[in-house]
Amino acid sequence: MDSRSSDLTDCPPLAGTAADAVKIVIVGGFGVGKTTMVRSVSEIRPLSTEETMTQAGAGIDDVGAVRGKTSTTVAFDFGRISLDDHMVLYLFGAPGQARFWFLWDSLFAGTLGAVVLVDTRRLDDSWYAIDRLEHHGMPFIVARNNFEPPVHSLDQVRDALSLSDEVPLIDCDARWRESSKSVLIALVNHLYALSAAQETTP
Amino acid sequence: MTRRPFDDETPDRLYAVTGGRSRAHETAFDLVTLIISERGPSPGMQSEHIRILHMCHRPMAVVEISAALGLPVSVVKILLCDLLDTGRVSARHPSVRSHADDQSSEGRSLSRVQAGVQRLPNVELLKKVLVGLQKL
Numbered sequence: 248m249d250s251r252s253s254d255l256t257d258c259p260p261l262a263g264t265a266a267d268a269v270k271i272v273i274v275g276g277f278g279v280g281k282t283t284m285v286r287s288v289s290e291i292r293p294l295s296t297e298e299t300m301t302q303a304g305a306g307i308d309d310v311g312a313v314r315g316k317t318s319t320t321v322a323f324d325f326g327r328i329s330l331d332d333h334m335v336l337y338l339f340g341a342p343g344q345a346r347f348w349f350l351w352d353s354l355f356a357g358t359l360g361a362v363v364l365v366d367t368r369r370l371d372d373s374w375y376a377i378d379r380l381e382h383h384g385m386p387f388i389v390a391r392n393n394f395e396p397p398v399h400s401l402d403q404v405r406d407a408l409s410l411s412d413e414v415p416l417i418d419c420d421a422r423w424r425e426s427s428k429s430v431l432i433a434l435v436n437h438l439y440a441l442s443a444a445q446e447t448t449p
Numbered sequence: 450m451t452r453r454p455f456d457d458e459t460p461d462r463l464y465a466v467t468g469g470r471s472r473a474h475e476t477a478f479d480l481v482t483l484i485i486s487e488r489g490p491s492p493g494m495q496s497e498h499i500r501i502l503h504m505c506h507r508p509m510a511v512v513e514i515s516a517a518l519g520l521p522v523s524v525v526k527i528l529l530c531d532l533l534d535t536g537r538v539s540a541r542h543p544s545v546r547s548h549a550d551d552q553s554s555e556g557r558s559l560s561r562v563q564a565g566v567q568r569l570p571n572v573e574l575l576k577k578v579l580v581g582l583q584k585l
Contacts, residue, residue, distance in 0.1 A: 258513075260506075260507035260508075260509075261483070261507055261508045261509065262507075262508075263507055263508065265483055265508045265541075266483065266508075266541045267541070267543060267544050268479075268481035268482070268483055268510055268541075268543050269481070269543060269545055269570075269574070269578060270480065270481055270543075270545075288585065294512075294513065294516040295516060296512060296515040296516040296519075296521070296522060297515075297521055297522070298521050298522040298523060299521045299523060300523070320521075325512055325516075327510075327513075328581070328582070328585065329581075330577065330578060330580075330581025330582070331577065331580075331581050334577055334578070334581060335481075335483075335510075336578065336581070336582075337480070337481045337510060337512065339480075354480055354522070355480070357479060357543060357545050357546050359545065359570050359575075359578070384568060386569065424585075428582060428585050431582050432579065432582050432583065435575055435578050435579050435582060436579070438569060438570065438575055439572060439575045439576070439579065441569050442569040442570060442571060442572050442575060443572050445569055446571075446572065
């Protein structure tokens with residue numbers, strides 16, 4: 248636990264002019280490569296922290312998942328990318344399980360968008376995340392992480408996830424900076440297209 | 450010496466750190482609100498307050514402070530409220546806010562689901578994010 252407190256000594260500080268921070272969340276099941284993706288593009292070593300919430304503050308959704316507990320705790324990793332002198336992007340890697348979604352509003356409201364990272368050997372893990380993002384009105388793309396060569400075509404994955412044609416689905420290798428970077432760019436391009444369309448049709 | 454965050458503390462530490470306060474002011478800060486020290490610590494200040502003032506000579510996000518202190522985000526927000534109220538830190542809030550300020554999150558979720566509308570950031574902001582990412 249000591250290392251946790253000394254982690255920040257390895258971290259370059261933000262520019263003194265940094266004034267506006269934005270968030271992108273990478274959601275996925277255990278072991279799918281969320282932290283690997285954060286690490287490959289972050290300017291700091293990924294840090295970890297947690298949030299706790301008492302049941303009194305709940306009642307948003309999935310209360311059943313925490314019934315009988317007095318509080319719930321969710322741990323998440325994050326990294327940082329300074330976009331320019333003024334803007335900084337924080338990337339969060341978050342687990343997809345039920346107790347995480349019940350903290351979504353208190354933690355990740357105001358997030359630009361999300362990347363659902365999927366492992367085709369465990370597609371079931373992704374169903375729930377996609378359903379929850381739609382419920383929260385959060386725009387997202389889906390990225391298949393290929394730690395091993397893929398067996399299925401992307402069309403097969405799209406069918407298996409019942410993913411609508413409007414949601415971009417791409418391949419990536421979260422270990423590589425260029426690949427992770429292109430996932431983030433694909434997400435922001437998608438957000439840009441959605442936002443531009445919404446502005447022209449008020 | 451770095452103090453171990455949770456292990457050698459009594460279970461009541463979080464209660465003690467926050468003086469027993471709960472979550473009243475948490476919407477004052479986003480996870481990525483940037484905190485900057487404005488003044489140094491004074492004698493007799495709580496150790497967590499002093500550490501925050503030392504680490505925020507350069508801007509630092511709420512979530513980074515949370516990781517550095519080994520304390521949950523909600524506890525850090527309460528500590529930051531104290532420092533903000535006494536003018537020892539200032540806060541640079543994100544331009545894309547959580548919209549949690551004027552409505553309960555329950556009401557917000559429902560109204561958004563009913564409207565079927567996605568909250569999208571404006572195109573100018575997204576352009577800046579794109580330019581920054583492409584330069585990576």
